[in-house]
Amino acid sequence: MPKRDAPARKRDAAVRKRDALRPTDAELEILNVLWQRGACTVRDVHQAISRTKPAVGYTTVLKTMQIMSEKDLVRRDESQRAHVYEARLAREQTQRQLIGDLLERAFDGSATKLVMQALSAQKTSAEELSTIREMLDEFERGES
Amino acid sequence: MPKRDAPARKRDAAVRKRDALRPTDAELEILNVLWQRGACTVRDVHQAISRTKPAVGYTTVLKTMQIMSEKDLVRRDESQRAHVYEARLAREQTQRQLIGDLLERAFDGSATKLVMQALSAQKTSAEELSTIREMLDEFERGES
């Protein structure tokens, strides 16, 4: 008869805590606001999101930000009545994490392939191409 | 009393059908096998995955592949007893889709920023850098 006993599968909250949590879509949307505007209250974030995305309730944003606080994706300053939230990681750090993740999951770890697809995913302008070229120069000086 | 009435939220399966579904983690793992080995039976995929990832049941893989078939992520040939599955999209297409998605969600649409983080996400070797440089040359010739 079916009855698997308490699988205790997957990462549990405690384990998850510090190991490079991948933000979900809704979380990333909130992080984008925090990165753009710096430390914010829930109301700030809610209003910012409402501008582009019409219908999402205040408490939905609040709840999500509370969860993000538990996951340690954001830091919360409770000294004021309206708590102030701040992204724990810099945007670039999270971006690298997301890319690293995608690299592993879909590109077999090959940054070259990823860059190649990134450039063909959308037409890249001449200026962008030369920006990237300069970047490569710097990388070559810095690393190898 | 709390009781929101049948929100019918989110994309429903029918709507989702054709519009560039983002494969989930488990789905992507299966797609990786299909891209690498071509058309496969469930058993093939299960064995391939078992090699790197120890404990995931056969029926789990089967069910996931059935769902992928419903979502049209894979095509299924039922003419044999052991159905044969094949990725519907080429690897590169899916990669571009995933990148496009990430670009929007976390990079404000800037491919340049993404490339920059991709290169710093992992140390890129000199050979890789020159490969990318060649790629840029081609792009410049081809496009602008």
Added chain:
DNA sequence: CCTCAAGTACGAAAGTTTTCGTTGACATTA
């Protein structure tokens, strides 16, 4: 002190993803 507005906290529901046990159909072979 009382009320009102602005906040947070709580909990639950619905949606989505991942997991797998069980069943029954169909082959192979002893």
Added chain:
DNA sequence: TAATGTCAACGAAAACTTTCGTACTTGAGG
């Protein structure tokens, strides 16, 4: 043909995500 093995289908549980209603708390004005 009966036993054994392989497979797809089904259904459901558990984890994860998103959503929001409701209740409680607190500070400001009256």
